[in-house]
């Protein structure tokens with residue numbers, strides 16, 4: 001509000017502009033092959049990056065490097081991208097699978113996060129329950145975006161809402177993760193919802 | 205695409221670059237904490253990974269996650285190096301910690317305006 005719109009940094013620019021003071025994050029979550037990496041890549045002003053956390057099979061974040069090689073470990077990939085929103089604010093998007101057994105990792109990722117966008121695929125709606133469950137447990141608000149795959153059957157949004165058992169207030173939108181404008185609109189739905197929620201909380 | 209490194213190789217390397225320590229000396233570092241190089245501190249005495257980190261950050265601010273991504277290090281390992289460089293005065297953080305209070309309506313409105321401006 002009132003802040004100058006950012007002139008977009010040239011693609012491939014690596015560092016933040018000098019005036020950027022505040023960083024916020026949103027998560028982009030969903031099951032395997034639902035389009036998380038595609039979504040983050042469509043929106044990011046930097047070449048999307050990937051990093052990882054190392055965990056034990058039991059689901060603890062490995063923070064004892066000396067003992068790491070003795071344990072059976074697994075890595076959780078984290079794709080991320082960046083959008084400079086105005087001269088002083090930057091948004092990071094983190095794309096990650098939402099599996100229950102990685103719950104300890106989620107605490108680190110969700111700390112300070114504004115909310116999450118759950119990507120879902122109408123061919124495999126049942127695969128989305130696990131990630132929605134994790135978000136609910138963590139108390140992180142989310143919206144759902146149906147990623148439109150070409151061969152996916154067309155469903156009415158009402159049917160999908162029922163099938164996913166969403167709360168009436170949870171936004172449900174369609175998006176094409178390959179398309180920057182469509183993906184931006186999905187994020188806008190999420191942030192509008194986050195604002196509405198806060199207004200609601202303030203008035204009760 | 206580069207070939208996947210074998211986890212064991214990476215873990216051994218991680219262990220070496222952090223001098224065998226795994227716990228960062230600060231636990232306030234978030235994935236989106238912004239890091240800024242302080243002026244003109246000599247890099248003498250820094251190990252090669254810390255020098256790389258300083259070279260990476262010198263041209264401008266980057267988040268903890270970006271530093272880990274660019275250096276191909278797990279986040280937990282990058283945090284150990286960053287915390288050391290903060291302790292030695294080479295790096296400071298720019299964003300308040302934690303980076304944003306999620307219930308801050310002003311921040312949310314700014315995010316919304318910024319996204320709408322991209323359409």
Ligand SMILES: Nc1nc2c(ncn2[C@@H]2O[C@H](COP(=O)(O)OP(=O)(O)O)[C@@H](O)[C@H]2O)c(=O)[nH]1
Nearest residue numbers: 032033034035036037038148149150176177178
């Ligand atoms: N037709 C179509 N294909 C998509 C869309 N989004 C992603 N894909 C494809 O689906 C596959 C999995 O996407 P990816 O982003 O890697 O999924 P992730 O595992 O959630 O990161 C890739 O081959 C993408 O090109 C979409 O909106 N429409």
Ligand SMILES: [Mg+2]
Nearest residue numbers: 036037038079
């Ligand atoms: Mg992916």
